[in-house]
Amino acid sequence: MKIYNTLTKTKEEFRPIRPGEISMYVCGPTVYNYIHIGNARSVIAFDTIRRYFEYKGYRVNYVSNFTDVDDKMINEARAQKISVSALAQHYIEAYRADTAALNVQPATLNPRATNEITAIIKFIQQLITKGYAYESAGDVYYRTRKFANYGALSSQNITELEAGASEHVNVAEQKRKEDPLDFALWKKQKQADEIAWASPWSLGRPGWHIECSVMSTKYLGNTIDIHGGGQDLEFPHHENEIAQSEAATGQKFVHYWMHNGFVTVGADQAKMSKSLHNFVTVHDLLKTTDPQVLRFFMASVHYRRPINYSTENLEQAKNILQKFKNTLVNLAYRLNDSSISDRSPAVQAAIAQTERNFIKAMDDDLNVQNALAAIYDLLPILNANLSLAKVDKEALKHAQKLLTDWLGIFGISTKKLLNTVQKQDDEIVRLVAQREQARKNQEWAKSDELRDKLKAMGITVEDTPQGTRWRRD
Ligand SMILES: [Zn+2]
Known part of the structure; x- marks a missing residue:
């Protein structure tokens, strides 16, 4: 079997680390809202990939995280006047309900960032000890330039990255960094009402990128078979994950990087995203759409290609x-x-x-x-x-x-698919029986009328020596 590896930009023969087993980490949602169909696309793409591996007889150890603390979580909780953990709890439950409706198999494990603070602090300390990270005014940053292969996944060199980094608008944060390319591993609390944990550097919280390095290595090992996510995560998220993980462990982080394409919407095929305000949530869509139809629509497009939602x-x-x-x-x-x-x-x-x-x-x-x-x-x-x-x-x-x-x-599920026709079947069986009775009674006009009625329902009736048989056209 061949898999396209984003890191090498080629289709490679798939060879798992352990025969018959696959370790797979897929970046999960930030739980501050209902998932939109762009998020669902990623979940469905990797569930479909997982199911194919299972069809081929592999045992898949599938880990996907919940980002339950970050700026978006803090802002939304503030707006709703509830705690960050109450916000997370609500949208984790909504996520489970939406993905279950889409027949996504539950992950082997869904670790949550806020449950991993001790492991995250330990991981950051390791990076500081190895010279890959430094503390500055209570924050901790990663020394991007020290990691030789930085940019390999997203095919960018340091010059291009420097140009991008200089466009950053957060001047105060830039001043705390040694280099504009550096990114935050730990963020010091800014306001007293912000959720925070004690650490050797400050009362604060982890950055987003570090949680995936910690959870992937903790639950699946230093090196895993497959790491997945949307194409928008290639840079900087996955680039940063590689830099953090490989600097900490000294080992290759991921054998195969897989990225799914976007969901676009409208005639101009704009990418669907929360920031563009053109998103449809799964929660809303399922009020009017059969979940099996949405699932099939998304699963039937190649995972790397964009899906145009219409x-x-x-x-x-x-x-x-x-x-x-x-x-x-x-x-x-x-x-x-x-x-x-x-x-x-x-x-x-x-x-x-x-x-x-x-x-x-x-x-x-x-x-x-x-x-x-x-x-x-x-x-x-x-x-x-x-x-x-x-x-x-x-x-x-x-x-x-x-x-x-x-x-x-x-x-x-074919069982579910057939269940939805069960009701119509009962009606068909009743009409077919009525028609058979009419034929026995030689009521030909009535029999023809019933046959036409069935025809209008897309049913063809055949009279055989063994009795009347029907089928869908
Ligand atoms: Zn991630």
Whole structure:
């Protein structure tokens, strides 16, 4: 299997540190608001990647943090006149509810920054001892220039970075630094009402970047297989994580860096973000949108490509899911009925070919679009067999299992998908029975009327010697 590594800018053969096991760290949300669909995209992308690894038989140790203290948390708590921890608690619960609705598997562990203060202080001390960090007026900063490979992940050299750093507007902070490139590991409390912890340097709180270095190394080890996050985290967040972790441990931090693309919105395809005020929260969207449709919409675009969010694109995802649903309903129906099985080598060959194409596509850096295209090609072949008097039960049973597993990788539960049609099914069964009765009574006009009514619902009725059979068009 090949994975695109942001650090080397190439697709590399994936080799885990321990056979059969994968350590994966994904940067989690700052819990000061409901997640917007740009955040959901990252969560869904890495859940889909995780599910594919699990499908391939790996045991995935998946850690994702909650940033429950930073400037945004402090400002929002102040605005709402509640404590930072009450704010965090509220939005952590909201996050769990939203991601559960999107059928995201819970992480193995969700460490919280505020529970890791002791470990963070210890980590910063290590960096000071090694000469990579220094205290200045109660803050602690990282000596960026001392880390030789700084900028490698985001392909920037020190000159470019210097130009960027000089644009910083926080003059007071710049004065405390030895170098404009340095970044904060520990921030001294600025106002008495600010949440703060005692440390060797000041009453204060950790910077954002340090928490991920601490949690990743603490819970997954000095070197991990995969570190993920949105493309916007490449610089400076992940660059800083590498600098902190590798300086502290002296070991390689991450083997494969994976970054998901943005969600864009509107005709100009602007990046969706809280700062641009063009975001849609998952919490709001799920009031009007089937979570399975949103999940499928997001999971069906290659994780590195941008997703353009629009109601048309959501509608398209809904239509594709409907096609899956139709085939799955017919599969369940025909596998249960009493028709005699008839082997179809052509259908069996098509299923085997789809299986190979699916794995080949997914093994190529999770090319979900090619993988789905392979499945879409199979559906009409299955549908054709399903409409015959004698189906290939063995082949169709295998196809049913494959479709269930494959949709599962995309976070779609076929059970849930079929449940949503259950109500309509009851109505169909009732109408089909009425029509059969009408035929027995030779009430042809009534029978035709019922057939037309079913046709309008997208149901074709067939009269066979074994009785009346129905299927979705
Ligand atoms: Zn992070």
